[in-house]
Amino acid sequence: MRLAWRHASDTAAALLFFVIAATLFPFALGPDARTLSAIAPGVVWVCALLAALLPLDRLFGADFEDGTLDLLLLSGLSAGGVAGVKTLAHWLTTGLPLLLIAAPLAVMLRMPAQSVPMLLLTLLPGTMLLSLLGTMAGAITLGARRSAVLMPLITLPLMIPVLIFGCAAVTSPHPEAPLLMLAAMLVLAMPLAPLAGGAALRAAAE
Amino acid sequence: MAVFRGERLVFRDVGFAVPAGGALLLRGQNGAGKSSLLRAVAGLTPLAAGRLLWNGEDALDDLPTHAKRIAWLGHLDAVKLALSVGEHVADKAALVAVGLESFRNLPAKLLSAGQKRRLALARVIASKAPLWLLDEPTNGLDARSIAMLGEVFAGHLQGGGMIIASTHTPLDLPAAGTLNL
Numbered sequence: 001m002r003l004a005w006r007h008a009s010d011t012a013a014a015l016l017f018f019v020i021a022a023t024l025f026p027f028a029l030g031p032d033a034r035t036l037s038a039i040a041p042g043v044v045w046v047c048a049l050l051a052a053l054l055p056l057d058r059l060f061g062a063d064f065e066d067g068t069l070d071l072l073l074l075s076g077l078s079a080g081g082v083a084g085v086k087t088l089a090h091w092l093t094t095g096l097p098l099l100l101i102a103a104p105l106a107v108m109l110r111m112p113a114q115s116v117p118m119l120l121l122t123l124l125p126g127t128m129l130l131s132l133l134g135t136m137a138g139a140i141t142l143g144a145r146r147s148a149v150l151m152p153l154i155t156l157p158l159m160i161p162v163l164i165f166g167c168a169a170v171t172s173p174h175p176e177a178p179l180l181m182l183a184a185m186l187v188l189a190m191p192l193a194p195l196a197g198g199a200a201l202r203a204a205a206e
Numbered sequence: 207m208a209v210f211r212g213e214r215l216v217f218r219d220v221g222f223a224v225p226a227g228g229a230l231l232l233r234g235q236n237g238a239g240k241s242s243l244l245r246a247v248a249g250l251t252p253l254a255a256g257r258l259l260w261n262g263e264d265a266l267d268d269l270p271t272h273a274k275r276i277a278w279l280g281h282l283d284a285v286k287l288a289l290s291v292g293e294h295v296a297d298k299a300a301l302v303a304v305g306l307e308s309f310r311n312l313p314a315k316l317l318s319a320g321q322k323r324r325l326a327l328a329r330v331i332a333s334k335a336p337l338w339l340l341d342e343p344t345n346g347l348d349a350r351s352i353a354m355l356g357e358v359f360a361g362h363l364q365g366g367g368m369i370i371a372s373t374h375t376p377l378d379l380p381a382a383g384t385l386n387l
Binding site: 071073075076077205 | 211245248249250251252269270271273274276278280281282283284285286288289329
């Protein structure tokens with residue numbers, strides 16, 4: 001966390017990417033309010049996912065290269081614990097800021113004001129799930145040649161169900177079911193992703 | 207013990223014991239498996255065969271507990287350039303022991319290679335762990351620092367600590383056993 005604070009530009013880069021990517025859509029599609037408000041939830045969701053991926057390859061990569069990963073594994077935490085703490089750090093430094101900036105972006109995309117709270121409510125488990133799955137993928141691709149390319153290829157397909165239910169909750173008149181699905185996926189990923197990530201870290205440190 | 211790295215058998219039929227207050231120097235040419243042995247003792251690399259005992263009990267059964275017994279100095283220093291010396295090692299006595307106490311507020315990116323190595327050593331000293339695993343601890347150090355290191359090692363051993371170190375240069379560890387790989 002302290003390193004992330006010191007390298008605040010990394011978080012800022014993800015946020016700016018989010019803002020700029022979402023801003024491109026009105027330019028490409030025209031300023032028509034009806035078109036924009038129809039695509040707004042999807043645009044915000046997809047852009048948030050892509051932006052949250054940006055810092056993931058350095059999450060373990062830097063530690064792997066300078067020997068810190070060995071120290072983390074020898075810190076007395078289990079390997080799964082290390083992955084869990086990294087997940088939390090990623091969410092606090094990327095997921096949470098993205099969440100905070102998503103509301104003004106949604107308004108800019110002409111999203112009806114009453115849907116914005118629902119968008120944020122779905123993005124909360126959404127960004128958490130991305131942190132969980134992304135950290136796991138980051139650990140799995142550790143040491144691979146082109147890991148920066150491989151990591152999104154593992155993460156994004158896993159995020160498809162999250163994306164479907166997240167956007168469905170925003171647009172559907174009955175958001176309870178998709179919200180519960182999101183919560184269920186979060187509950188499933190919360191123990192499993194750090195466990196898998198921890199096993200991958202051990203394998204990478206061998 | 208025997209250890210594989212990938213598909214390659216690094217060493218086999220290696221055995222040793224280190225008593226409390228004892229030290230063991232690992233010697234051997236490059237690629238002989240000194241680092242692999244240290245990683246295996248730390249529990250980072252799994253043993254292909256054999257056992258590692260701590261007071262007669264299997265040490266690698268419970269890795270988080272085992273991790274608390276050891277202080278690790280790898281061939282990389284694990285120094286974060288954006289953090290200051292004091293943020294790496296808060297323990298003042300440890301910084302004094304390696305002669306870095308006056309650089310406490312300096313960012314680590316301004317340190318020389320030898321000073322980074324000493325900072326990594328200060329982390330080992332500050333850990334208060336009984337078993338020190340040191341991979342080439344004298345890498346990049348000048349003669350004065352190496353002499354300083356000798357005192358630190360002697361103090362650790364006198365307190366009942368243990369050291370397993372791989373080295374090419376002569377290390378000032380009088381009572382140390384030697385294991386040739």
